Amino acid sequence: MEVALVYNMKKEETDAADSGTEPSSQNITDVSTQIKENTQSADTYAEWDTVETISAIRDALSLRHSISLIEADEDAFEKIRRLQPEIVFNIAEGQFGVSREAQIPAMLELLNIPYSGSDPLTLAVCLDKSRAKEILSYYKIPTPNFFVLYSLSDLSSLSVEYPCMVKPLCEGSSKGIFDASLVRTPQELNAQVENILVSYNEPVIVEEFLPGREFTVAMLGNADDVQVLPVVEIKFDSLPNGVNPIYSFEAKWIWDQSSNPLDIFECPARVTPSLQNSIETICKDAYKVLRCRDWSRIDVRLDNTGNPNIIEINPLPGILPKPEDNSCYPKAARAAGISYAEMLNRVLDSACRRYGLL
Ligand SMILES: Nc1ncnc2c1ncn2[C@@H]1O[C@H](COP(=O)(O)OP(=O)(O)O)[C@@H](O)[C@H]1O
Ligand SMILES: [Mg+2]
Numbered sequence: 608m609e610v611a612l613v614y615n616m617k618k619e620e621t622d623a624a625d626s627g628t629e630p631s632s633q634n635i636t637d638v639s640t641q642i643k644e645n646t647q648s649a650d651t652y653a654e655w656d657t658v659e660t661i662s663a664i665r666d667a668l669s670l671r672h673s674i675s676l677i678e679a680d681e682d683a684f685e686k687i688r689r690l691q692p693e694i695v696f697n698i699a700e701g702q703f704g705v706s707r708e709a710q711i712p713a714m715l716e717l718l719n720i721p722y723s724g725s726d727p728l729t730l731a732v733c734l735d736k737s738r739a740k741e742i743l744s745y746y747k748i749p750t751p752n753f754f755v756l757y758s759l760s761d762l763s764s765l766s767v768e769y770p771c772m773v774k775p776l777c778e779g780s781s782k783g784i785f786d787a788s789l790v791r792t793p794q795e796l797n798a799q800v801e802n803i804l805v806s807y808n809e810p811v812i813v814e815e816f817l818p819g820r821e822f823t824v825a826m827l828g829n830a831d832d833v834q835v836l837p838v839v840e841i842k843f844d845s846l847p848n849g850v851n852p853i854y855s856f857e858a859k860w861i862w863d864q865s866s867n868p869l870d871i872f873e874c875p876a877r878v879t880p881s882l883q884n885s886i887e888t889i890c891k892d893a894y895k896v897l898r899c900r901d902w903s904r905i906d907v908r909l910d911n912t913g914n915p916n917i918i919e920i921n922p923l924p925g926i927l928p929k930p931e932d933n934s935c936y937p938k939a940a941r942a943a944g945i946s947y948a949e950m951l952n953r954v955l956d957s958a959c960r961r962y963g964l965l
Contacts, residue, residue, distance in 0.1 A: 608964070610672040610955070611692035612665055613699045613711050613722075615655040615679050650856055653780040654700040661698075663928035667948035668696060668955060684714050694964065695722035696955055698923060705777040705809075706731045708923055723958035725900045725922040733897060733920045734777050736812050740917075746896045748889060749916040751815040751908075756800055767813055772853070773799035776810040779921060781856040783807050789816060789851040817916055819909025821854065822876055824890045825924065825939035826903045827950075828957050833894060835887045836939035840876035845869055865931040872933060874942045882915075889915045897922075901957040904936050926951070 665674050677686050679699035687695070695715055701707025709727035716727065725733070732738045736753075743750045754765055755776060770791045775783035783803055790796045796813070803811045821843070825836040843852035846869070847862060854871075863869035878886065890905045897920055904924035907915045927934035928947050940950035959965040 608672045608693045608959075609675070609690075610668055610694055610696055611675045611677050611687060611690055612661065612668065612696045613677045613679050613683065613687070614661050614664075615700050615702065616661060617652045617655045617657055650780070650782045650860075653782050653856075653860065654778075656698060656700075657927075659929075660927055663947065664696070664698065664926070664951055667951040670948055671952055672955075679711050683711060684718075687714065687720065688718055692720060694955070694958060694962070695720060696951075696958075697722045697724050698926070700779075700923060705735050708734050721958065721962040721964065723901050723955055725898070725903070729898050729900070730922055733899075733922050734779070736774065736776055736919055737810075739897060739920055742896055743893060743917055746892065748892050748896065749910070749914060751817055751910075751916055751918070753812055753814045756804075756811045756813060759797070759801055759804065762797060762800060765813070767796070768815065769796075770816045771796070772814045772816050773803065774812050774814065775803050775807045776812045778807065778809075780925065781854065781859045784853070784855050786850050786853070786855050786857055788855065789853055817908040817910050817918070818852075819911065819913060821852075821906070821908045821918075822878075822886055822915075823935045824886060824905045824907060825936045826890060826894050826899065826905060827901075827940075827953060829900055829961060833891060835890060836936075836945075837875035837942035838878065838883065838886055839872050839874040839935045839939055840878075842871055842873055845871045863933055865929065865933075868931050868933055872935065872938060874935075874938050882913075886915050889917060893917050893920055900961065902936070902954045 665676060668674050675690055675692065677683060679701065697711055699711040701710050708730040712722055712730060713727040715722045732742065737755045740750045740753055756762065770789055773788050773790055773796060788799055790799050800811050821841040823839045823841065827834045827836060841854050846858055863871060886907055889907060893905055894903060899920065899922050902924065904921045906918035908918050910916050924936040925934050926936050937947050937950060956965055
């Protein structure tokens with residue numbers, strides 16, 4: 608098939624793709640250096656993909672299809688319209704606003720071009736952590752209690768129990784979630800809320816802190832055929848001494864380097880059959896009520912009674928290609944005996960099946 612891979616490439620790398628040249632490893636920015644220099648602002652493009660990831664996806668899909676690359680910039684609509692691919696493999700995270708992940712799928716719906724992954728509604732709802740949690744709550748799917756704050760003055764009417772988590776409402780890739788985001792006092796809460804309001808210029812979600820084990824769960828497929836890939840556990844005892852048990856920006860991008868990987872994941876997670884079953888059930892339920900399609904990665908944490916709760920749903924999961932990059936979706940696939948290339952082709956096949964193209 609004629610497949611267009613639509614992506615956002617980390618800023619410093621766009622030149623290679625836009626000039627029509629082969630993305631080359633020389634253009635790969637050392638994101639970690641950038642991040643180390645200025646942790647608080649260097650996460651601006653944390654959600655976007657590197658030239659290395661985009662090339663790996665292109666190579667994987669090229670095994671079975673003819674692939675064109677399209678940068679999801681302001682010319683994307685015209686580029687896709689001209690190309691008229693049979694289907695789009697969408698990994699575009701978008702740039703502006705809470706609907707940013709929904710924009711390319713919305714354009715594709717306007718152009719009546721099939722695409723992989725969730726629709727604009729699901730992508731936008733899942734990016735807004737409070738909207739997703741409202742839907743989960745409606746269906747009585749456990750998720751931590753929460754409040755949304757729009758300004759510092761909203762703190763005065765808030766009655767929270769400590770500790771709690773303070774997060775930007777609409778980010779991913781641990782953007783805005785630092786070791787200090789787990790707060791234990793009103794002073795710490797105040798400082799973190801202010802930090803997010805100022806640095807991210809967006810509302811803040813304050814959540815009950817779940818102290819139990821954490822898992823992330825890769826889902827593949829649709830409806831009754833949805834497959835729960837081997838569960839990944841995030842092992843907080845591998846973090847540096849004295850830090851909080853959360854999968855923070857520091858844990859994801861600073862303490863974990865491909866040259867010196869943090870041994871933070873265990874896959875398959877060591878869980879009892881009953882816990883495995885309750886994790887699978889909650890993830891399938893969340894996937895269904897949020898109307899996820901083809902794939903997603905769902906973060907789950909146990910509450911103080913050992914029950915799984917949904918932390919968030921990622922309908923556009925990160926898919927760094929190299930095992931040492933410690934990307935959870937490909938890791939779960941590998942544990943199931945599914946190679947990176949096979950994994951991506953299965954996601955595309957799921958989409959093709961939905962549209963009756965397979
Ligand atoms: N309510 C919570 N209770 C316990 N840990 C949390 C909670 N919310 C977030 N965390 C921790 O912070 C991490 C990042 O939060 P998450 O909402 O998944 O943000 P992101 O979209 O950046 O991945 C989680 O993986 C978890 O370790
Ligand atoms: Mg997460």
